[in-house]
Amino acid sequence: MSSKLPVALLLTAVLVASVAAPTIPASNALIQRDFSYLNDNHLTVRTGDTKVCGDHLCAPGEWDKLQAAINAAQLGNKTAGNITSATTTQPAPSNSVVCTMVKGILNDYDVSSSTVQKVMSDLGC
Numbered sequence: 001m002s003s004k005l006p007v008a009l010l011l012t013a014v015l016v017a018s019v020a021a022p023t024i025p026a027s028n029a030l031i032q033r034d035f036s037y038l039n040d041n042h043l044t045v046r047t048g049d050t051k052v053c054g055d056h057l058c059a060p061g062e063w064d065k066l067q068a069a070i071n072a073a074q075l076g077n078k079t080a081g082n083i084t085s086a087t088t089t090q091p092a093p094s095n096s097v098v099c100t101m102v103k104g105i106l107n108d109y110d111v112s113s114s115t116v117q118k119v120m121s122d123l124g125c
Contacts, residue, residue, distance in 0.1 A: 051063045053066050054066075095123075095124065095125070096125075098123065098125075099120065099123060099125035102119065102120070102123060102125075103116065103120065103125070106119060
């Protein structure tokens with residue numbers, strides 16, 4: 001009788017596991033894509049299907065220029081003539097502001113004075 005007990009327990013465990021496995025819900029951490037909506041374009045529904053160019057709604061013709069610029073950049077064929085930037089650049093800070101900021105940071109991290117002088121001279125401060 002004692003030799004049949006481990007076999008019976010193993011058989012019971014296998015049967016319980018085979019019944020419980022299909023009834024335990026699957027993990028929902030990974031959600032399968034809903035293929036009922038296949039269009040991945042960046043559009044807004046606020047004003048119909050108006051296209052979005054960066055951080056603003058596209059002006060007439062801007063979407064095509066943006067797509068051409070993206071394609072040219074991805075292919076490595078970008079030239080100054082065929083790419084229009086959709087972003088604006090901010091003016092660079094003055095040299096004195098940069099020097100002050102760098103010197104303050106170096107002093108905050110207890111960098112040696114000879115290193116600070118070298119960095120400052122390299123920056124032209």
